[in-house]
Amino acid sequence: MPSDLKEKEMEEAGTLELYELHYSDLMSLSSDRLSSSSSSEELERLESISRTITETLGPSGPGLLSITGVPNISNLRHYLLPLARKLALLNNDDRKRVLKEHSLGSDVPLKNLNRSVSSFAMQLKYAQGLELTQSKEIHEDDGNHKSKQDHLDIDSFGEFQDSEYKNLRNTFKELGFCMMELGLRLARICDRAIGDQELEQSLLESCAAKGRLIHYHSTLDNLILKEVGTRKGSTKGLASYKRDQEQFTSNRQKPAEGPKLDISGSEAKSYGSLSNLWQQWHYDYGIFTVLTSPLFISSCHSPTTKVKDHLCMSCEQECPSPSGHTYLQIFDPNKNNVLTVKSAPESFIVQVGESADILSKGRLRSTLHSVCRPANIENLSRETFVVFLQPAWSKTFSISDYPMDQLRGRCSGVCNEETHFTEQELNKLTQDIHKIVPPLPSRLKDGMTFAEFSRETTKQYYGGSGLQSKR
Template identity: 60%
Template sequence: MEDAEVLELYELNYSDIMILSSTNPSSSSPEELEKIELMTRTVMETLGPRGPGLLAITGVPNASELREELLPLARKLALLDHESRKRILKEHNLGSDVPLKNPGRSVSSFAMQLRYSDDRESTESKQASGVGHSLHPEENNHDFEESCNKEFKNLGSTFRELGFCMMELGLRLAQICDKAIGGNELEQSLLESYAAKGRLIHYHSLLDGLLLKEVDRSRSCSKKANNNKRDQDYLSSRQKPSESSNACDVKSSGIHSNLWQQWHYDYGIFTVLTAPLFLLPSYSLTTETEESCVEKCSSPIGHTCLQIFDPNQNKILMAKAPPESFIIQVGESADIISKGKLCSTLHSVSRPTKLESLSRETFVVFLQPAWNKTFSISDYPQTNWMFEKQCLVTSEKELQLGRDECKPSQEIQRIVPPLSSRLKDGMTFAEFSKETTKQYYGGSGLQSNRC
């Protein structure tokens, strides 16, 4: 869907989000109050049923440095041999929710629970005392392992610091929405959960698949002979694509082809993510070193590769955001808690087909309610139950037109279970998330056989 229409996200500056979430706007001048009211209304319209359900936050202090330090580590972690990666993840209290031993995976995800009680002061204290910064290698570690220690020494602390920053953004946005809706249920739901989940994600290029297979075949990746063979394999694959190298992309068709991540709703309150970093490695057959030259680029294709389905327009839109911004999108729990005043975002991540060596790096924080949070849907608008639109046509010509226009929603419906099939009145968040996961990825789920 590289030819899809580009949506430039509404941008909210960090200074504005601080003002809008302030509890004492009464000291502001009439002009400032008018500006606050206008921005609040725009935020609610952007995140509401008639908007895209996501926006961008710019100008966050220190975010650029943290993003620059953390995101490139996603690819480096993904391409390590399994034992080295396992050791590093353990040292930094990170885990994963994808099968990292599978060299054919399209995504590598590294996760950590982030607790609201572990505020920035405790993080800074750990950094000052060296906790999280220094690893303790075993006596028989080799040079490669020592190099890993040095390269990943700030992984855990940077993960936490950027994660807490993003959690604050989510809380601030919840405060803004609560003030517009009335009450403080969104903010309270976040605080009662005590924790959020952070994920550092590497979206693999086709080249990464070849590199992982090479690592899987041999743990000794520093020899020139291995480099030359790897590069020859890669160049050969560019000239004559192999069916086995990415069978999913070759055999898939329609709206779901060439996706890094399949269509879905997030079922938490807010998802906060960094604007992605794209990496474009280049290899030379004459190189003497194992490391490649990796070019960092903000958006070589003019957007983030995050695509949303807009039911109001019945079309797919590619989200575009400033390179160092944060994107916040609405999850289904916020949709339910706000009684439909906020609208969850149906989205996926597309893979650029013309840049097969391009990888995508991002950091995501999922903000969710407590597991025992009970959902009441008595006041939830019934029109929000299903995102699909009815195509009402009369003549044969209109019938054909209607089929074409409804094709995106019809195809997406095949793999996205509607909210009405997953949510019942009185369900806890734990029950809702379990049912959602079951319908997406369970034995009969249409996404259970994803590549």
């Protein structure tokens, strides 16, 4: 493993600082004119970077990296990501109208007031990305988009300015197409290292990718949703809200003060847990998953704080991660660790999915991952934007020459970020992960199409007899 990659993998127990691929190097490595326009020294440098990429994404690496220095994305990210929370907390009628107007849907039951995640999705077509014009009307945050009121009545929480969402669809597409290009170019680099064009061609044949704007709910967010439900006359919702509010108040020692959030030692103990998760352990089954670095939003007040008999909800602000990492965690079978991922604030994270693992004959390694919650911080939410790059539904998988030993025994032990488990605890956590993550051989058969593979994967994770159906 190259020395620079070793330096990026921080040796503090259980923390992974991602290898950073600069956008300019990504462009150079994926260019068809590389050999004719570069000096021998530059070619040698880029060849070293290419080797590092394949090692990072291969069986000996963590299976993910970050891309930094992508131009003109900061405004897009800072406009789009906060809308995830705003959409999640809208009343159902207003949200339905906004989503329809901007051609968005959801694969999450948004009427479930206890949901931990809200997701807003759109199919992104490669052809549309090529036709995207350069003159975009990008929303600029001038500080005037918030309500003039400092404190809003819960009944009027859904009364919003439509202008706040006017660039939702265009920004969703523009950022999504940018992320699709990153994935395509990375696929081209991996193809050259592997010696074929399977990955890039499979992406282009699919014609589309799926973009998903995701809001990970704070405890406060769920109390707001339940309060909205109580104002609609739901006795069941009222009882649930009061119960949760009492529990929130009893567990809360002091309110968070804006972005200055602290974590207790108990948070470190939660990283290896299966219970304190925003998103349960799983593999993505596409080729690449491209994610923005997350944005965190802190609400300044407890949901029990009222001003002039109104629930305070408008005091919110972006804040840094209280722990310094993304709360994305991966299982690294090489280290037998649960690693919490760190990345630069304006970077993109690219993860290898199972389809890339299969198509590359195991030369790229899919990443087992989850998203953990911060412990004892009830008013912190997490926002991110994800693009899933996948092959065409008709793509046929062959596993006749796949190294079968890589299909078995992906997990053999884990440890968390700061507190090492005993051997017994290691085995217990490993067994728990195995119980909820269906092994690849149980979902993949030789000659399966991607459609069949994705259907079987979804069934085993979430179906009526799926391993995570009751979680």
